[in-house]
Amino acid sequence: MRIVCVPLDDRPLNYAAILRVSEVANAEVLLPPRDLVGSRYHTPSLLLQARWLASNCNKDTHLILSLDALLHGGLIQARNTRTDRERIDNALMLLGKLTERSRSIRAYYVLKRLWGNVFRQKDLEGMADWEILSRKLAAQVRSSGKNAAEFYKTCEEDDCSIDDWPTDEARTLARHRLRQLEEAQTVVRLCSQFGIQLHLALEDCVRDGVQETELEYLLEGHVEEQLTVADGADEVGAVLLAGALAEASDEEPTHVIVRDLQGEVAPYESQTVMDNLRVLARLAGADLAEKPDGFAVEIIGKPKPEDPYPAVVAGDISVPGFSQLLGSITPLKEFDEQRVIADLTVTNGVNAALLEEFLRAEQLALATVQCNTVSNRLGHALLLGRLLHSAPASDTLARLIVGWYIEDLMYFAYLRTWVIARHGELEPSDPRQLAAAENSICSMVERCAQKKFNGASLRGKTLEIGEIRLRLPWQRWFEAEADVEATLE
Secondary structure (H helix, E strand, C coil), X not given: CEEEEECCCCCCCCCHXXXXXXXXXXXXXXXXXXXXXXXXXXXXXXXXXXXXXXXXXXXXXEEXXXXXXXXXXXXXXXXXXXXXXXXXXXXXXXXXXXXXXXXXXXXXXXXXCHHHCCCCHHHCCCXXXXXXXXHHHHHHHHHHCXXXXXHHHHHHXXXXXXXXXXXXXXXXXXXXXXXXXXXXXXXXXXHHHHCCEEEEEECCCCCCCHHHHHHHHHHCCCCCCCEEEEECCCCHHHHHHHHHHHHHCCCCXXXXXXXXXXXXXXXXXXXXXXXXXXXXXXXXXXXXXXXXXXXXXXXXXXXXXXXXXXXXXXXXXXXXXXXXXXXXXXXXXXXXXXXXXXXXXXXXXXXXXXXXXXXXXXXXXXXXXXXXXXXXXXXHHHHHHHHHCCCCCCHHHHHHHHHHHHHHHHHHHHHHHHXXXXXXXXXXXXXXXXXXXXXXXXXXXXXXXXXXXXXXEECCEEEEEEEEEEECCCCCCCCCEEEEEEEEC
């Protein structure tokens, strides 16, 4: 079975993690070369993307497509106020042609966050401001008696008020949201016409916010079998890949254990954790269970309402010295072959309790996922559950497992906090500052990983860690990508 994936962009969760996973999968999984995937500073050519797809697709190929990547070049580009109409039209034509060249298409499209389109940034100091604005805007849409598209069109054409904004700024926001909403509607209709499985990802949504009114407009006349919806964005490629691998496998579904999350809504999300999990699990070919025997993905912790990241940036969270950290590491004896963990407790990392457990435990799950939003974690845990259940012992498996611990726990729970405390800011302003930070964290993570993992038992073999390179490819502190030298002997 061949699966061809076009990811949302080349951030570590969307590209490097899936590339590492592809080396372990029991099917041929292809991703484009990095220069054909969008980045923070680079928009790939649609023509070159189309040529790559044409050369790798046939009637037996299963496609997983980020439509934002095709229509715009990536998520950053898709949020932009400037629209490349020619690219969008050509990408939509390409989508139609791909339905004739492939066996199946699983596609996803992001319903963009509101705060990426706000033009009065000086007035918005935190997430609470975005939530208030989104709810006020949703109330205005509903009180107008119009759907979201009609409301935006009225604001664009006539004098109107959005909260207390000046008319020209209200028109700018309305025009931009209307363009995005009309594009989303075109995508929904086209996928329905071609029989493409479509997932709408709600990016940084707010409960009772304006994206819910936009979603009501998009879903009118469509049934659940035609498209699915959940909070998130960066997990969707992983979830759809898990589903494609499940379809190709004769193994039983991945079991997911979850408890005590009824009614819980996570930060940056509008639906309950359980509602999102049900959708993502179904797409991934996984089953929710209370007490399955044997291997399972286990969901632990309840999401806290606050985001600790501002306190990290402000230096209000204490950071232990590296020598203290290194001295507290207990070498790992073995991995628990029956578990993958998704810890939902803390948004945006800085999970001190989880770090302490990692440092001192003599047995660890095959993976512990605690990076980014709750839906991001659920999606990647589902993919890891699908793969790690039965993947045979190999160096590529060792690199996947160790790399995930380094990026998703070691970095987020400690090193990111360490970098911010010493180098400051949300993102480095000087390339030399970035290089200095990368060099320091590479040395630290390599020494920690070698002390923690060397000699551990994995699938009956002994794990050895060599050189580790930790990169910050988007030149910001809050995501890292690890190149790991790991062998099983």
